[in-house]
Amino acid sequence: MIDSHCHLTGDRYADGVDAVLDRARAAGVRGMVAIAVDIPDSLATQALAGAHDDVWCTAGVHPSEAGRDHDVAALADLATNPRCVAWGEMGLDGHWPDPPLERQKLLLESQLEVVMAADSVGARPLPLVLHSRKALAEVLGLLGETPIAGDRFIFHCFTDGPDEVKKVLQLGSCVSFTGVVTYRNAADVAAASDLVPLDQLMVETDSPYLTPEPLRGQRPNQPANVVHVARFLAARRGMSLADFDAATDATARRVFGFSLPH
């Protein structure tokens, strides 16, 4: 099992990240992608990935950080680290009024520029981990203005419905689901998940947030809990957990381009 999206750095876990990683391994999690939220965090996730052969990292700035200025040009160098498997997370969040969407758009556009510049000099074409909350049309609009291939997009923590997921799947993009899909008040998200082919489907925790059922309310969430997301989605599809894991792990390994340690 792979947790394709978790936040592991800083002081998010009172008992320390090593205990969090150990509990994940004990639960059968064989790989974790530590997602960065700004430039210093891109360095921090890189250090963590350098220290653990079952952790990989990313380089990007989260839209919630759009109220501050960022040296996004630094991402180009960060992304050349061999443990870095994606750009992001980046995107737009329309849930809160602050930071304003216009600032978020500028931050996303500036990161897409960095990605395109790296592409143009022949860098590894890393996938893009996209945060889209109540802003899918705007995110798709900005992505559509770039030549970046749709099969490099990962729509993480998908929280829209069936109509929206069809648009994303048409692009050839990947979709990943968090604990939100297990919530009783998210029937639309679960219905969307049914439409995603296994080779475009991944699971994640988005730890320390969004603890899945039946543990909803426990904080912080942790990568060990990705099993509950996987179990929920496997059951909806009438699949065994083992078959579901094998398929979604294969998707994650292909999209991020890593192989699991033995």
Ligand SMILES: [Zn+2]
């Ligand atoms: Zn995240």
